[in-house]
Amino acid sequence: IEDFDMKKSFIILCTLLIGLSCSAASYLGMKLPLPGASIADKKTQGNTLCYVFSRVAQKNKGCRHFKVTNTEVTKEPTDVKLNQFGRKVGGTWTEEWTVDACGTDVKVPIDFVYRRNGVMSTINYSVK
Numbered sequence: 001i002e003d004f005d006m007k008k009s010f011i012i013l014c015t016l017l018i019g020l021s022c023s024a025a026s027y028l029g030m031k032l033p034l035p036g037a038s039i040a041d042k043k044t045q046g047n048t049l050c051y052v053f054s055r056v057a058q059k060n061k062g063c064r065h066f067k068v069t070n071t072e073v074t075k076e077p078t079d080v081k082l083n084q085f086g087r088k089v090g091g092t093w094t095e096e097w098t099v100d101a102c103g104t105d106v107k108v109p110i111d112f113v114y115r116r117n118g119v120m121s122t123i124n125y126s127v128k
C-alpha cells in the first residue's frame with residue numbers, strides 16, 4: 001500500500017508541475033504565442049519565459065516589470081530529424097527575445113534543441 005501511495009503522490013506532483021509550466025505565461029502576464037517570429041511552440045515559449053524573466057531580473061536589479069516585445073529567429077533550424085510519426089526529435093536553432101525591463105530593452109539570446117521528449121532551451125549568459 002505504501003508503494004501505491006508513493007506512486008499516486010508522484011503522479012499528482014507531476015500533474016501539478018505540468019499545469020504550472022503551462023500556465024506560467026499567463027501568471028507572468030504574457031499571452032501566447034509571444035509577439036514576433038518565434039518558431040517555438042506555445043508550450044516551449046511558456047516554459048522558457050520564466051527563465052528569460054529570471055535572467056533579465058538578474059541583470060536589471062530592482063526592476064520587476066517585464067514584457068516580451070519581440071522574438072526573432074537568429075539561426076535557422078539545422079540537423080532537424082523526424083521520428084516515424086513526423087514529430088521533430090532532433091535539431092537546433094537560436095532565437096533572440098527582446099524584453100522591456102522597466103523601459104529598457106534587453107536582448108536575450110536563447111538556444112533551442114529538439115529532444116525526444118520535447119524542446120530544451122538554454123539562455124546564453126551574454127544577456128545584452
